[in-house]
Amino acid sequence: MLKLLRYLRYTWWQLLVSIMFVTLQSYFQLELPKQMGLMTNMVINGAETSDVLLKGGYMGIVSIIVVICAVGGALLNSYIASTFGKNVRADIFKKVTTLSLTEYEKFGTASLMTRTTNDVQQIQMALFMGIRIMIMSPIIFTIAISNTLRSNAVLTLVFAAAIPLIVIVLLIPFVVAYPLFDKIQKKIDRATLVLRENLTGIRVIRAFNQQRSEARRYDVANRDMTNITMKVGRTMSFINPGINIIFNITYLAIYFLGFASLDGQLATDPTNFVNFGSIMATAQYSINVMNSLVMFALIFILLPRARASANRINAVLDTNPTISDPAQPVTTTTGKGKIEFRNVTFQFKDADSPTLQNINFVSKPGQVTAIIGSTGSGKSSIINLIPRFYDVTEGQVLIDDVDVRDFSQKDLREKIGFVPQQALLFSGSVADNLRYGRQNADEALMWEALNVAQAAKFVGRKEEKLEFDVSQGGKNFSGGQKQRISIARALIKKPEIYIFDDAFSALDFKTDIKLRQALKSYVKQATVIIVAQRVSTIIDSDNILVLHEGKIVAQGKHEALLHKCKIYREIVYSQLDPEEIDKTLALSQQVLATNEGAD
Numbered sequence: 001m002l003k004l005l006r007y008l009r010y011t012w013w014q015l016l017v018s019i020m021f022v023t024l025q026s027y028f029q030l031e032l033p034k035q036m037g038l039m040t041n042m043v044i045n046g047a048e049t050s051d052v053l054l055k056g057g058y059m060g061i062v063s064i065i066v067v068i069c070a071v072g073g074a075l076l077n078s079y080i081a082s083t084f085g086k087n088v089r090a091d092i093f094k095k096v097t098t099l100s101l102t103e104y105e106k107f108g109t110a111s112l113m114t115r116t117t118n119d120v121q122q123i124q125m126a127l128f129m130g131i132r133i134m135i136m137s138p139i140i141f142t143i144a145i146s147n148t149l150r151s152n153a154v155l156t157l158v159f160a161a162a163i164p165l166i167v168i169v170l171l172i173p174f175v176v177a178y179p180l181f182d183k184i185q186k187k188i189d190r191a192t193l194v195l196r197e198n199l200t201g202i203r204v205i206r207a208f209n210q211q212r213s214e215a216r217r218y219d220v221a222n223r224d225m226t227n228i229t230m231k232v233g234r235t236m237s238f239i240n241p242g243i244n245i246i247f248n249i250t251y252l253a254i255y256f257l258g259f260a261s262l263d264g265q266l267a268t269d270p271t272n273f274v275n276f277g278s279i280m281a282t283a284q285y286s287i288n289v290m291n292s293l294v295m296f297a298l299i300f301i302l303l304p305r306a307r308a309s310a311n312r313i314n315a316v317l318d319t320n321p322t323i324s325d326p327a328q329p330v331t332t333t334t335g336k337g338k339i340e341f342r343n344v345t346f347q348f349k350d351a352d353s354p355t356l357q358n359i360n361f362v363s364k365p366g367q368v369t370a371i372i373g374s375t376g377s378g379k380s381s382i383i384n385l386i387p388r389f390y391d392v393t394e395g396q397v398l399i400d401d402v403d404v405r406d407f408s409q410k411d412l413r414e415k416i417g418f419v420p421q422q423a424l425l426f427s428g429s430v431a432d433n434l435r436y437g438r439q440n441a442d443e444a445l446m447w448e449a450l451n452v453a454q455a456a457k458f459v460g461r462k463e464e465k466l467e468f469d470v471s472q473g474g475k476n477f478s479g480g481q482k483q484r485i486s487i488a489r490a491l492i493k494k495p496e497i498y499i500f501d502d503a504f505s506a507l508d509f510k511t512d513i514k515l516r517q518a519l520k521s522y523v524k525q526a527t528v529i530i531v532a533q534r535v536s537t538i539i540d541s542d543n544i545l546v547l548h549e550g551k552i553v554a555q556g557k558h559e560a561l562l563h564k565c566k567i568y569r570e571i572v573y574s575q576l577d578p579e580e581i582d583k584t585l586a587l588s589q590q591v592l593a594t595n596e597g598a599d
């Protein structure tokens, strides 16, 4: 919690002024009972009306100052708290963008979302109220007690006796509720997770008629969250009535004892240890003292909750990304994007066994390397090691004989045009999405990339063309269209290395061939890695890696593999009959020869 207070440095002068306002407010607020006591005695002693009015006027001015300070303080505190929230949120966001996928998966999307929103808000609220309470309560408490001690020491003892009782009333619920605050945030995480899954998976839920069970799942999460919040609420609800009872008894006791010691007489001599004015002032001070304690009680609700949130935020901010830049990154290489895997073993953090074992291959510029294998065999895992989405557990991934860990991540990723398995577009225009690949890309470059990616036709058909609005996640495009735009986004970058992770899966056979043909002349000397499920996509590759349960069981050209590798043969024959293989090859040639644009 204290660690996060460093964010207050951005608003240090507002904080100082706010502290000044709150201090002044507390001080002047206590002027009122004092003046009230004096005024009462003045009236009883038959003072001049003009003197009484003067006192009244003074009290009026004091009240106005109190209001000004209260409003000024509240405005500043709100500014301080909002600025704090803004800066913490910005830093969490920045941090999240530097996290490697391993850490990202550790927290989970839903929890990261709650931490950036709700958790920050908890602290923001604690700050807004806390600054005021933490300054005001102790000041009011000390000044009120010392003033009463001076004006009426005996009566002060009455509410001095009440204070330990109040502390007990505050402590008991606090001890009970304290461990619950962390749980509340976890329950919010859970509810966010279910909600998020429901929003993103709405189609699947409807297709499988799971609305009811999903509603129940959300209901459980929601109820869990509510129950625990209510438990805290119930525990805390004892505080105010408890304090109020003590408070009223004290208030009565002051009057009772005060008047009893006056023996029914109104003592009006201000030097008398009990006089009417001082009883009134003491009673008023007691209100102030009790109020300051009630206010302080709020801290007991706000702070533990804010602390729980602060821990969750700090957990994100303090995470050191396991993937970071080297101290002395390599900036220049002599090669043109040769990729080499040397004895690579890779295991996911929480997995029991390695996903990839002893992977060795070289992918040269100007060549197409294909990776084929059954689902879950580790194809995506291999290519995710190249841009360092994950780091190898053992062995090395080298680009132009330099370990990928020796480049800065920015330089490394600059070399790579990556088309992920799940095509994802961002909201904005088609052009905005393409500019992800190259910021200063002009229209000609965009159309060229779209042409190669076989996307020019369907984009061209839109009235707004490149300015056509892509909705969130690219939902207003079909799966295949999204894939093609995401291919264009990688192409426009013109890097040394292209990686396509099952990027042609949604394309029909004809488009697939045309795209790869266009690609050939576009990428020229680049190193190309294509992951595919479909044999026809990789049949003419320069080198095919056959992956099976995380190991490369064979590599070579199609013909050679067909003879020497049983697993490859099985994959091929599961998709094509022997005579179809030749037909597929022939058809590819034929389509390529006609060279017409795709849809």
Ligand SMILES: Nc1ncnc2c1ncn2[C@@H]1O[C@H](COP(=O)(O)OP(=O)(O)OP(=O)(O)O)[C@@H](O)[C@H]1O
Residues within 6 Å of the ligand: 105, 348, 349, 351, 355, 373, 374, 375, 376, 377, 378, 379, 380, 381, 382, 421, 502
């Ligand atoms: N983030 C992850 N954490 C833990 N295990 C994972 C993770 N991602 C994948 N795996 C596991 O690693 C193995 C290989 O997954 P990978 O995604 O590389 O397969 P793939 O060959 O690309 O499959 P597909 O053809 O279905 O895309 C799988 O068994 C999978 O369960």
Ligand SMILES: [Mg+2]
Residues within 6 Å of the ligand: 379, 380, 381, 421, 501, 502
């Ligand atoms: Mg995959």
